[in-house]
Amino acid sequence: MRIVNINLENTGLELRGLCEKLAEKASGGLVIIVEPREEILKALTEAAASRVSEEEALAKLAGELNSLAKGIPEDLRKSVEAEIVESLNKIIEYLHAEKKAGGATPRGLPVMLNLLGNTVARVFSSHLNAIGVDTKWVTAGQAGFMLIEDYEPPWSHHVSLVKPDRLKNVSKEVLVVSGRSCVDHEGSEAFLKKGMGSVVAILAASELRVDEVYVPKANGGIYTADPWITDKARTIPSLSYSEALELSRLGEWVMSPQAVELAEELGVRIIVSSIQEPFKECTTIGFEKAVEKQIVKAVAMIPDMSILTVEGAAMAGTPGVASAILGEVAKRGVSISMISQDASEIGITLLVKDRDLDMALKGLREGFSRQRLIKRIRIQRGVAVISAVGEGMRGTKGVAARIFSAVAEAGVNVLAIAQGSSETSISFVVLMEDAEKAVKAVHEKVILSV
């Protein structure tokens, strides 16, 4: 039995070749968790909220689904196309029904997103059937998974395998699971958040006692740096869970941070492979036997960020100030990527996405309007976070010095620095225009020079 997590974000839309390769190993049993691309989910969500026109969204959906169906032979293709049309018609009906209700309803949107996710899974299974592999498809909900919501801060959602027998019953052959189409505790349809499909894959592996989950990527494996920034980037053969966790937080999207964390907890290895050879290891994420020579393994960048510095002399020595500041920002639904506070405690620096800056500012201004704790809020748009990741940094002296020397030699000014207590990564902030220069400098002088 093998488990494969197909995220179309990782693989792209050409499924025929990938399915042919998957079919080669289908005889031992195969569970394939399929996740659609964010872009089409977003298009549908925006249409439901009347932020984009129905026509525009449906054109995107139709384009995507038809691209996915390319390569299915003529005899099967007509029925697949008919299924796509049926799904799109249903989505049109739901969009109309939602408008009549006065906007997106809490339950209507998941129904539409599930329908879209299921259509992607159906097209995927049609490819395998066309190759001659008898394939069924189910939703994650039908496979026994359920969305569980927390009722205390930070209001997180997680997915749980509540009916494991269902998966055991259906997993003897080849099964495609619509990875984000789920149900909640009442049996109502629920659409899992981004990254939760990979959690489904890890839970399935653990339940079926399979040691690893394969994650094919278009460019195969995880790289020491973004190959679009430096052509010297090379594949990293192995990563520890904590290194992978840091990288996934930094946007190196193989699996969600929750999935990596769960994989470690359940002892499931993640094998990042390529779409050309989906069962060949490019990068293996697991428990590392010994610390490798490589102290820093990768450098990653989060672009389009803003610095928000909150200052006030009264903040020094006042307990709970940091928590109140973070709380006001969080209340507006803004995620904070980095926090830095100077020892004098009169200032705290937050890194938020450019697009969230106004919302964060609004939260702080309204939250502290009646208090005199905050004297000034300074902002700087257009910055990037650069992170160097490697478990070997823990306890190794002089790594930070090497990183910052490399950056300084490249003539890049560092605006803020943060290091997590795990010492698995060092992050710093630079202007967007200097970001690629900084990545190249760390990559060449710290990673490749070992």
Place this chain on the structure above:
Amino acid sequence: MRILLIGFGNVGRAFLQLMEEERRRFRRLGAEPRIVGIVDRGGATLSENGVKVSSLLTTKLEKGSVAYSEQGGFPSMDAAEAIGIAQPNVTVEVTPTSRGGSGPALRHILKALEHGSHVVSANKAPFAYDYDLIMRTALSHGRIVKYSATVGGGLPVLKTLRTLMIGDVVESIRGVLNATSNYILTLMEEGRSYDEALRLAREIGIAEADPTMDVSGMDTAYKITIIANTIEGGHRADEVELKGIEEVKPNDLLEAALNGYSIRLVGEFTEQGRLRVGPSKLKKGSMLDVNGTLNAVEFRMKRAGPVYLLGRGAGPFETAAAIIRDIFEILEEEKR
């Protein structure tokens, strides 16, 4: 403030979430709310220091009841027993509304009052069948009963009514008070059959799997009875002249539209004090002619004339917000 929650469905869970969010606001009023117990069908979980709610949903899903919580569960303990042990300051009743009578919620409310607890309820049935008994019991024990979540949820229908009644007299009230039936009628205006509109309403989660309470007009009957009781007491839901929307045909809506009317399910408290619920013709574009999931209420006052309230019908969070507002009001009334 010790709070006992009876009912752990959608509204109960939304209430727990909002309580966490509103904790700071409570503190500003000098109150430190603590959920000292939660009761569901299978039993209760009680904790003097406050129940930790994060793991309760998983417990309920896996074991069928919050009573199997590791924090201290009591399988088969009923609400009355839990009230006796937990000694709450406020009891929040959010069990499902019964049909044809007050159901077990009445017992919970009376027991809580007898034990000296204030009561906040989202359950309509006791206030539609035994309003006078509840109010008498509350009075005799010097406790406060609040039930604004029973009508309109997030829409402050009862609060508006109480405000309007100060220095004025209600002549009559009419309202489109049920979002599901209004939504179905809105879809039927496009020529869809009742069954087709109901199917679509179910599929996008506006109608419940069993929509009987909504489409039969019973939910509206409960609400208009509660409104009437708030005005003068002495009403019961079984006195409502009741007709639902099941027999409305697309042609009826079409014909009405050609003559400049819409058909909506309207609940009415007449000048003579009679209660009626049924599909009614409303002039197109009039204040009560609302579409989709909107609710609308017309208060006809002797001095102020017509006053209108319009807004979205209730979901779990809107209902939970109304419960929280009721608790705040209790805190303020206690201070006076």
